[in-house]
Amino acid sequence: MELNQAVVDHLKRFPPFQNMLDRVLEALASRLTINYFAAGEIIIPANAPPPDTFYIVKQGIVQTEQLASSARQYRDTFELHEGECFPLGAILANRSPGSQFVAATDTFVYELSLAGFQQLRAESPVFRDYCEQRTALLLEYSKQIIQAQYSRGNAEQPALTIPVQQLIRRPPVTCPSSQPLRDVLQHMKEQQVGSIIAVDDSERAIGIFTLPDLLTRVTLPQADLDAPFATYMTPNPVSLPPTAPASEAALIMARHGFRHIVVTDPDTGRLHGLVSEKDLFSLQRISLRQINLRLQAAQSVEQVAACCGDIRKLGDNMMAQGIAVEQITQIISALNDLTLCQIGRLMRERHPQVQTLDYCWLALGSEGRMEQTLYTDQDNGIIFSATDPRQAQATRQILLSFAYDVNQALDTCGFPLCQGNIMASNPEWCLSTEEWRARFSAWINSPDPVAIMHSSIFFDFRALDGNEQLAVSLRQWLNQTLAQHPLFLRFLTQNAVSRRPPLGLFRDFVTGQDNMLDLKTQAAVLFVDAARILALQTGSSHTNTVLRLKEAGPQAGLRQAQADAYAEAFLYIQLLRMQLHHQAAEKNQPYTNQIDPGTLNALDNRILREAFRLAKSLQSMLSVRYAL
Structure with missing residues (x-):
C-alpha cells in the first residue's frame, strides 16, 4: 500500500493525473509496473507492431527518433521527460508508432498493459479527454493557472468567456x-x-x-x-x-463601434x-465603446495616443479575465486598425490633395496577420492607382509626404518606427498596382534570400484604410501567379524549415549564452512561416496564422485535428508573449519577447516543448511535400 501511495503522490505532480480522482489514481497505481532501461537502450523499436504497453516516464529522458526516407537518412527527434506518456497516438489508432523510443539517459518508466489503458479511459473522463485532445487540454490547464495569477483582486469583473x-x-x-x-x-x-x-x-x-x-x-x-x-x-x-x-460581441463592438x-x-x-x-464591460472603467468613441472624437495625435494607452490597459485586463489570446489579439488589432484610420483622417486634413487619390494603406507583418501583441512596431505600405509611370511618380510624391506624417504619428502613439524602414513613407513601399505586381513578380522569378525575406513580410498584406478593392485585386493576382510558380513555394519552404525548433537532445531547450529564447523569432515564426506556405499553396485569402492553419491546412492535406493542434500550439506561444508584455508593463520595463525557459513552471515547460515538437512535425510535413 505504501508503494502504491508513493506512485499516486508522484503522478499527482503531472497532468492529466493531477486532475484525476484519488480512487482512480489508486486503482491505476495498483496496475502499474516499473521497468528500467539503460542509456541508449531501445524501449520501442522503429516500425514495431501496434503497441500493447502504455508508458509513463518516471525518471530520466526518453528520446524519440522519427525516421524518414532512408535515402536521405533524415531524422526527427524530440524528448519526453518525467510525467510524460507514450506512445499515446499509436495506441489510440492501433498502429505502429512510426518512431523508435530510446532511453537517452538511465530511465525508469511506469508500464500499463493495453487492457489497463482501456480501463483507465473508461474510469476517468479526465484521462479520456486527455487522450482525445492532449495539447488542447494541457493548454487549458496552463490557461487556468495564468487566469488565477492575473485575476487576484479582480473577481468582481465578468469574464468575456461566458455565452x-x-x-x-x-x-x-x-x-x-x-x-x-x-x-x-x-x-x-x-x-x-x-x-x-x-x-x-x-x-x-x-x-x-x-x-x-x-x-x-x-x-x-x-x-x-x-x-x-x-x-x-x-x-x-x-x-x-x-x-x-x-x-465575440466585444470584437464586433470594437470593429464597428456598436453599443448593442x-x-x-x-x-x-x-x-x-x-x-x-x-x-x-467593467474593465477598470475602460470599455471598447469608450475607446472607440474617444478615437473617433480625437482631434489631435496626442488624444489618439491617450486612447492607445487605454488599449494596452484593456489588453492587460482581458489577460486578467483569462480571455483566449486569439480573441485578445483580434480585439487589439481591431482597435489598432481604428487608431490608424483615425490618424489617417487627421493627416488627410493636413494633406488635402490625398483626399482626391485612389489609394489603400496596407498593413504588413503581424499587423497584416491581425496578430499584434502589446509589443509591435510598424510594418506598412501603400498601393495606389495610376495610369502611367508619370502619374505614378506624381501620386507617389503626394502620398509619401502624407505617409511620413502618419508614420511619425503612429510612433507617437506607441508603435515604433520599423528599424528596417518597411513603412509607407519609404518610396520602395509606396507603389502603384502595376509596380507592386512587378515587385512581387521579381521576387517570385528570382527567389534569392532577400526576395524570400521580403515575401515573408509583404505577402501578408491586408487592406486597412482607403480603397480596399486595390488590395483584394492584388491578392487575387498574387494567388493566380503563385499557382504558376510552384518552384517559388519550394524555395519559401526551404527557408521556413531551415529555422529548426530549439529543442535539445539532453536538455529541454537550446538557448544562447544568456539562457534566453526569443518567443517571436525562435517560436512563433515557425508556425507563421509554415501557415503562410499552406495559404499561398491553396490560394487562400487569409493572412491570419490560425485561420490559415485551420482552413488552408486541411485543403493542403492536413487532418483537421492536426491543423487544430498546430493552431493551439501557436496560440500558446502567443499567450507566453502576452504574459511577458503584461509583466513588463507592470514593472514599467520595455516590452520583450525574450524568455528564460528556466523560469517556466513544469506545466508551461512541458507545453512549450510540445509546441516545438508540433512545429517540427509541421516542418517535416512540408519538407516531405517539397522533397527537401
Missing part, C-alpha cells in the same frame, strides 16, 4: 416596423430603454433603433413622427447566437434578447 445569453438582463423591448415613429418613441419612454428592436410576425429581428439614432435621424432632420418606424430604424442588425462567447448586439436563434432567427456594452 452572451447569460448577459441578457431583461426581455427585449420590441415593436412592429410598420408602427408610427411617434408611438415607438413613446413606448421607449414608458419602458425606460435606450434601444428598441423591430420584429416581424415570426418574432425575428429586422431592425434596431437606439438613442444616438434619435439625434441623428429624428431630431436634427426634424423627422415626420407619423412616418413608419421602418424609415428610421437600422435594418438587418448584426446578431449573434445565444451560445457565442461575450468576447442582438441575440437570435441561429436556426429560426427568433429574437432572444439584446446585449449592451454596459452588460459586457
Whole structure:
C-alpha cells in the first residue's frame, strides 16, 4: 500500500493525473509496473507492431527518433521527460508508432498493459479527454493557472468567456416596423430603454433603433413622427447566437463601434434578447465603446495616443479575465486598425490633395496577420492607382509626404518606427498596382534570400484604410501567379524549415549564452512561416496564422485535428508573449519577447516543448511535400 501511495503522490505532480480522482489514481497505481532501461537502450523499436504497453516516464529522458526516407537518412527527434506518456497516438489508432523510443539517459518508466489503458479511459473522463485532445487540454490547464495569477483582486469583473445569453438582463423591448415613429418613441419612454428592436410576425429581428439614432435621424432632420418606424430604424442588425462567447460581441463592438448586439436563434432567427456594452464591460472603467468613441472624437495625435494607452490597459485586463489570446489579439488589432484610420483622417486634413487619390494603406507583418501583441512596431505600405509611370511618380510624391506624417504619428502613439524602414513613407513601399505586381513578380522569378525575406513580410498584406478593392485585386493576382510558380513555394519552404525548433537532445531547450529564447523569432515564426506556405499553396485569402492553419491546412492535406493542434500550439506561444508584455508593463520595463525557459513552471515547460515538437512535425510535413 505504501508503494502504491508513493506512485499516486508522484503522478499527482503531472497532468492529466493531477486532475484525476484519488480512487482512480489508486486503482491505476495498483496496475502499474516499473521497468528500467539503460542509456541508449531501445524501449520501442522503429516500425514495431501496434503497441500493447502504455508508458509513463518516471525518471530520466526518453528520446524519440522519427525516421524518414532512408535515402536521405533524415531524422526527427524530440524528448519526453518525467510525467510524460507514450506512445499515446499509436495506441489510440492501433498502429505502429512510426518512431523508435530510446532511453537517452538511465530511465525508469511506469508500464500499463493495453487492457489497463482501456480501463483507465473508461474510469476517468479526465484521462479520456486527455487522450482525445492532449495539447488542447494541457493548454487549458496552463490557461487556468495564468487566469488565477492575473485575476487576484479582480473577481468582481465578468469574464468575456461566458455565452452572451447569460448577459441578457431583461426581455427585449420590441415593436412592429410598420408602427408610427411617434408611438415607438413613446413606448421607449414608458419602458425606460435606450434601444428598441423591430420584429416581424415570426418574432425575428429586422431592425434596431437606439438613442444616438434619435439625434441623428429624428431630431436634427426634424423627422415626420407619423412616418413608419421602418424609415428610421437600422435594418438587418448584426446578431449573434445565444451560445457565442461575450468576447465575440466585444470584437464586433470594437470593429464597428456598436453599443448593442442582438441575440437570435441561429436556426429560426427568433429574437432572444439584446446585449449592451454596459452588460459586457467593467474593465477598470475602460470599455471598447469608450475607446472607440474617444478615437473617433480625437482631434489631435496626442488624444489618439491617450486612447492607445487605454488599449494596452484593456489588453492587460482581458489577460486578467483569462480571455483566449486569439480573441485578445483580434480585439487589439481591431482597435489598432481604428487608431490608424483615425490618424489617417487627421493627416488627410493636413494633406488635402490625398483626399482626391485612389489609394489603400496596407498593413504588413503581424499587423497584416491581425496578430499584434502589446509589443509591435510598424510594418506598412501603400498601393495606389495610376495610369502611367508619370502619374505614378506624381501620386507617389503626394502620398509619401502624407505617409511620413502618419508614420511619425503612429510612433507617437506607441508603435515604433520599423528599424528596417518597411513603412509607407519609404518610396520602395509606396507603389502603384502595376509596380507592386512587378515587385512581387521579381521576387517570385528570382527567389534569392532577400526576395524570400521580403515575401515573408509583404505577402501578408491586408487592406486597412482607403480603397480596399486595390488590395483584394492584388491578392487575387498574387494567388493566380503563385499557382504558376510552384518552384517559388519550394524555395519559401526551404527557408521556413531551415529555422529548426530549439529543442535539445539532453536538455529541454537550446538557448544562447544568456539562457534566453526569443518567443517571436525562435517560436512563433515557425508556425507563421509554415501557415503562410499552406495559404499561398491553396490560394487562400487569409493572412491570419490560425485561420490559415485551420482552413488552408486541411485543403493542403492536413487532418483537421492536426491543423487544430498546430493552431493551439501557436496560440500558446502567443499567450507566453502576452504574459511577458503584461509583466513588463507592470514593472514599467520595455516590452520583450525574450524568455528564460528556466523560469517556466513544469506545466508551461512541458507545453512549450510540445509546441516545438508540433512545429517540427509541421516542418517535416512540408519538407516531405517539397522533397527537401
